[in-house]
Amino acid sequence: MEIELSEEQELLRETVRRFAREVVAPRAKQIDASGEFPLATFRQAAELGLAGVCVPEELGGAGMEMIAYCVAIEEISKVCASTGVILSVNNSLVCDPLLRFANDEQKRQFLAPLAAGAKLGCFALTEPEAGSDAAALRSRARRDGDRYVLDGDKVFITNGTHADVALVFASTDPEKKHRGISCFVVPCDTPGFRRGEHEYKLGVQASGTTQLFFDAMSVPAAWRLGEEGAGFKIAMSTLDGGRIGIAAQAVGIAQGAFEAALAYAQERQQFGQPISKFQAIQFYLADMAMELDAARLLVYKAAWAKETQKRYSLEAAQAKLFASEMAQRVTNKALQIHGGYGYTREYDVERFFRDARITEIYEGTSEIQKLVIADWILKAG
Amino acid sequence: MAIDFSLSDEQELLRQEVRRFAEERIRPGLRERDRAHEFPAGLVAEMGELGLLGMLVPEELGGTGHDPLSYCVAVEEVSRVCPSLGVTMSVTNSVCCWPIVRYGSAELQRRVLPELAAGRAIGGFCLTEPSSGSDAGAMRSVARREGSDWVLDGEKAWITNAGPGRYFVALAKTDLAAGKRGISAFVVPADAPGFRVGTGEEKLGLRASNTAAVYFDGCRIPAANLLGEEGQGFKIALATLDHSRLGIAAQSVGIHQRALELATDYARERIQFGVPIAEHQAVRFMLARMATELAAARALTYAAALAEHRSDAGRLAAEAKAYASEAANRACRDALQIHGGNGFCEEYEIARLYRDVRVTTIYEGTSEMQRLVIARQLLAR
Numbered sequence: 028m029e030i031e032l033s034e035e036q037e038l039l040r041e042t043v044r045r046f047a048r049e050v051v052a053p054r055a056k057q058i059d060a061s062g063e064f065p066l067a068t069f070r071q072a073a074e075l076g077l078a079g080v081c082v083p084e085e086l087g088g089a090g091m092e093m094i095a096y097c098v099a100i101e102e103i104s105k106v107c108a109s110t111g112v113i114l115s116v117n118n119s120l121v122c123d124p125l126l127r128f129a130n131d132e133q134k135r136q137f138l139a140p141l142a143a144g145a146k147l148g149c150f151a152l153t154e155p156e157a158g159s160d161a162a163a164l165r166s167r168a169r170r171d172g173d174r175y176v177l178d179g180d181k182v183f184i185t186n187g188t189h190a191d192v193a194l195v196f197a198s199t200d201p202e203k204k205h206r207g208i209s210c211f212v213v214p215c216d217t218p219g220f221r222r223g224e225h226e227y228k229l230g231v232q233a234s235g236t237t238q239l240f241f242d243a244m245s246v247p248a249a250w251r252l253g254e255e256g257a258g259f260k261i262a263m264s265t266l267d268g269g270r271i272g273i274a275a276q277a278v279g280i281a282q283g284a285f286e287a288a289l290a291y292a293q294e295r296q297q298f299g300q301p302i303s304k305f306q307a308i309q310f311y312l313a314d315m316a317m318e319l320d321a322a323r324l325l326v327y328k329a330a331w332a333k334e335t336q337k338r339y340s341l342e343a344a345q346a347k348l349f350a351s352e353m354a355q356r357v358t359n360k361a362l363q364i365h366g367g368y369g370y371t372r373e374y375d376v377e378r379f380f381r382d383a384r385i386t387e388i389y390e391g392t393s394e395i396q397k398l399v400i401a402d403w404i405l406k407a408g
Numbered sequence: 409m410a411i412d413f414s415l416s417d418e419q420e421l422l423r424q425e426v427r428r429f430a431e432e433r434i435r436p437g438l439r440e441r442d443r444a445h446e447f448p449a450g451l452v453a454e455m456g457e458l459g460l461l462g463m464l465v466p467e468e469l470g471g472t473g474h475d476p477l478s479y480c481v482a483v484e485e486v487s488r489v490c491p492s493l494g495v496t497m498s499v500t501n502s503v504c505c506w507p508i509v510r511y512g513s514a515e516l517q518r519r520v521l522p523e524l525a526a527g528r529a530i531g532g533f534c535l536t537e538p539s540s541g542s543d544a545g546a547m548r549s550v551a552r553r554e555g556s557d558w559v560l561d562g563e564k565a566w567i568t569n570a571g572p573g574r575y576f577v578a579l580a581k582t583d584l585a586a587g588k589r590g591i592s593a594f595v596v597p598a599d600a601p602g603f604r605v606g607t608g609e610e611k612l613g614l615r616a617s618n619t620a621a622v623y624f625d626g627c628r629i630p631a632a633n634l635l636g637e638e639g640q641g642f643k644i645a646l647a648t649l650d651h652s653r654l655g656i657a658a659q660s661v662g663i664h665q666r667a668l669e670l671a672t673d674y675a676r677e678r679i680q681f682g683v684p685i686a687e688h689q690a691v692r693f694m695l696a697r698m699a700t701e702l703a704a705a706r707a708l709t710y711a712a713a714l715a716e717h718r719s720d721a722g723r724l725a726a727e728a729k730a731y732a733s734e735a736a737n738r739a740c741r742d743a744l745q746i747h748g749g750n751g752f753c754e755e756y757e758i759a760r761l762y763r764d765v766r767v768t769t770i771y772e773g774t775s776e777m778q779r780l781v782i783a784r785q786l787l788a789r
Contacts, residue, residue: 028419028477029412030711036410094411289786309783310776316786317708317727324707325700328413335414345700394693401692404672404699 030324036095043102046075055107058233059378062225064189065233066147068110069117072103073144077114079122086134087143088122093330097275101323104279105286108382109233111279112389115272116185117141120390121148121194124265125212128253137192137212149190150269151181151239152262159395162205162259166197166241173248175199175211177219177241183389187237188225190215195241196258208258212250219244230381267340268333269390270347274326277347277354277386278319284354284361284379285315292364302364311360318357322350341403348396351386358383413707419478426482429458430489438490441616442760445608447572448616452496456527460486461500465509470522476713480658484709487662491764492616494662495771498655499568500524503772504531507577507648508595511636516595520575529574533652534564534596534622535645542777544579545588545642549624551580556631558582558594560602560624566771570605570620574598577648578624579641591641595633602627613763650722652772653729657709660732660768663761664705664739668698670758671743674750685746694742701739705732723785730778733768740765 032040050071058065072078075089080096082088089095096118104111125138140146157164166179177197184193193213200207213220223238253261289312292303302308329346332339358380362369369376387393415423434451441448455461463479465471474482479501487494505524508517523529540546549562560580567576576596583590596603606621636644672695675686685691705728712728715721740762744751751758769775 028415028710028714029410030714031411033410293787303783303787306780309787310779312786313730313779313782316723316782317731320711320724320727321704321708321731324711325704327411328703328707331411331413342703345703348696349700349704397693397696398689400696400699401686404668404695405676405686405692 030327032094032098036092036098039091039095040098040102042075043077043099046072047102047106051103051110052106055110056372056375056378058107058109060232060372062227062232064235065107065110065113066189069113069147070144072110072114077103078117078144079138079142080118082122082126082138082142086126087139087141093271093333094327097271097326097330100272100275101279101282101326104276105283107233108276108280108379109231111276112185112231112234112273115269115276116150117144117148119269119272120150120265121192123268124194124210124252124261127264128210128257128261129212132249133212133252141192146191147186147189148192148194149184149186150265151184151187151193151195153183154180155182159392161196161262162208164196164198164208166195167201168197168199168209168211170199170248171245174245175248175251177211177213177244177246179241181239183226183236184239185389186235187222187239188235190235193220193239194252196262197241199255203256205259206256208262209255210252210258210261211246212252213244213246217244217246229384230378231385266390267343270343270396271326271329271333273386273390274322274329274343274346274350277350277383278323278326280379280383280386281315281319281322281350281354281357284358284376284383285312285319287374287376287379288312288315288361288364295366308364311364315357315360318353322346322353325349340399344391344396344399347391348393348400351383352393354383354386415477415481419481422478423481423485425458426460426485427488429454430486434486434490434493438616439754439760442492443615443754445610445615447618448493449572451493452530452572453527455486455493455497456525459525460497461527461530462505462521462525463501465505465521465525469509469517469525471505471525476654476716477710480654480661480709480713483655483658484662484665487659488666490616491659491663491761492614494659495568495614495617495656496530498652498659499533500531502652502655503533503648504575504577506651507593507635507644510647511593511640511644512595513632516632516635520595520597524575530569530572532567532569532573532576532622533648534567534576534578536565536567537563538565542774544645545591547579547581547591549578549580550584551582551592551594553582553631554628557628558631558634560594560596560627560629562624564622564624566609566619567622568617568619570622571608571618576622577635579645580624582638582641586639588642589639591645592638593635593641593644594629595635596624596627596629600627600629611767613760613766649773650725653725653778654709654713656768656772657705657712657725657728657732660729660736660765661702661706661709663765663768664698664702664732664736667736667739667743667758667761667765668695668702670756670761671695671698671746674747678748691746694746698739698742701735705735708732720785723782726773726778726781729773730769730775730782734775736765736768
């Protein structure tokens with residue numbers, strides 16, 4: 028067992044940290060207020076290889092390991108959770124399934140520009156009536172010669188307002204339920220593809236969340252990813268990896284809030300001394316550090332498991348569950364330490380507190396993670 | 409170096425060997441020993457023969473010279489079956505052998521360590537007093553120099569292994585005017601004149617471990633039994649406790665592991681409303697939390713064991729101890745809840761674990777002291 032990052036990974040952390048501080052952080056407050064999608068930041072991040080961290084270099088990516096990816100997402104999310112999830116979706120939910128399921132032609136056409144950040148991807152699974160119960164989706168793909176015709180609505184699609192390419196899940200055979208779901212790679216300028224309005228949310232305000240509508244959208248069969256009926260498997264295995272990215276995002280948000288609280292507690296004077304001298308504040312800080320360290324280890328463990336094991340659903344679910352709930356508690360304590368100031372938009376902890384909330388919901392709610400974990404525990408032994 | 413969460417082949421083998429020994433030799437008679445408050449001297453001798461009592465002692469001094477992570481794995485496996493023997497083992501290794509290895513003279517080491525490491529002698533640690541628990545520096549025990557001897561007077565409380573112990577690391581004030589810098593550490597053999605052990609405590613749990621008061625009444629030991637320098641005792645005590653936190657964290661992980669196993673087995677078998685209670689989400693969610701917190705506790709404990717050379721080692725050990733002990737308490741509570749009324753009856757193993765686990769947040773530094781340690785290190789940066 029070894030818990031130190033490699034030199035290359037430490038170097039990446041330093042590089043991304045500098046980029047986050049110099050480029051991402053100065054825009055974070057403004058895009059949170061306006062909801063403006065940070066497309067320029069995405070392109071700049073892509074220049075560092077952050078659009079396709081784990082995609083091989085010959086396919087346009089950075090060719091690094093899952094741990095490096097987690098480190099990068101953490102460092103970005105530490106200053107801007109919106110940018111963190113934008114990158115996480117492009118990497119985990121779009122590049123990763125393309126890398127695993129796309130044929131050579133699809134890789135050349137779709138994966139390479141996505142991994143290089145020339146194009147932005149989104150993942151269109153969730154529907155108004157199919158959230159945790161993804162298999163209940165109502166989007167349909169009807170075979171028409173060597174093409175498919177897609178109809179349906181998607182909701183809460185991160186990157187949706189600006190994406191160039193969407194992974195779309197639709198049923199090709201509703202009678203087969205989840206075994207009838209297929210996956211398609213669709214350029215967003217395809218006729219019949221329409222975006223909704225930008226969704227204003229509690230947090231991760233600049234992540235381009237929107238609805239997508241497909242109205243008799245005709246796509247060539249060559250854009251189908253994997254076999255007909257393999258879509259649900261592709262979606263679930265993709266979300267396993269996505270959970271690791273969201274767990275890393277949660278660790279980053281919490282780390283940002285923790286560092287702000289640690290600094291504030293040493294500056295803020297009450298009762299004639301810095302509030303860090305009071306046990307109440309010290310205990311908050313200790314709890315935050317303890318849970319952050321535990322969460323980061325679980326994230327690294329899940330990333331390590333994805334690299335080395337066939338199955339890593341358990342590790343990914345545990346990392347996601349623990350890290351997201353940790354982020355909720357840590358950002359809450361950070362805000363509490365800031366007192367009334369923490370409730371104002373002048374301080375970053377207010378944003379961190381709002382941003383953390385979604386990590387318990389998207390890419391599998393905490394409740395879904397618990398069911399996944401319990402299934403594993405009950406199956407084992 | 410790179411992140412790796414797998415144990416080495418040797419560590420896996422050690423885990424298997426200790427688990428087999430614990431299941432075959434320690435498990436029989438568990439309940440009877442608990443009920444009778446019986447210290448199993450025979451089993452402790454067997455553990456000594458297996459090398460489990462001198463794991464941190466170099467081989468040339470009769471120990472097995474294991475790394476701290478291997479030691480944690482062994483404590484975990486013993487505690488999974490019998491937390492009482494887990495603490496007997498942890499105390500001998502961590503708070504008796506370890507400070508002697510670290511601070512004892514070569515002559516003292518040769519005199520006592522081979523016996524301790526082989527299990528022919530059991531070790532203890534005399535720090536706590538009736539009126540100085542967390543505030544260890546307020547101790548009243550004194551030691552004065554008389555010719556070539558030290559003479560100790562005082563009273564120590566809640567000393568694990570007091571009755572069967574042969575060697576004790578003991579703290580006493582050698583300079584009353586110097587505060588904490590006036591404290592020194594000694595090795596006191598149980599056959600020293602003026603050494604006396606009180607009657608064993610009746611405890612809520614860990615009943616098969618021995619706990620009693622120790623009295624020094626003009627207790628005379630040779631000057632060569634001083635550990636380190638005169639006045640260095642408080643530093644030695646704190647360093648020892650930093651280290652021993654690993655042992656208690658590992659003990660907590662072992663208890664937690666067993667609680668999860670018991671709860672999972674019971675939930676599979678117990679039928680209510682026509683289905684195994686494992687089918688109910690309320691029960692599944694408890695199992696998921698136990699499993700996730702176990703993964704977090706184990707990761708923190710192992711990480712702390714690997715971090716002994718790092719500048720943040722003390723903080724990590726405190727985090728591991730506080731987190732693992734509190735998580736194990738929650739796990740035993742939930743495991744008992746899953747057992748319903750059966751769990752409240754001593755016929756079921758979880759009832760004893762629920763009692764045993766309670767002390768883990770108290771001894772070798774309460775959770776509150778761990779948080780102060782963590783906060784101090786955070787604020788000192």
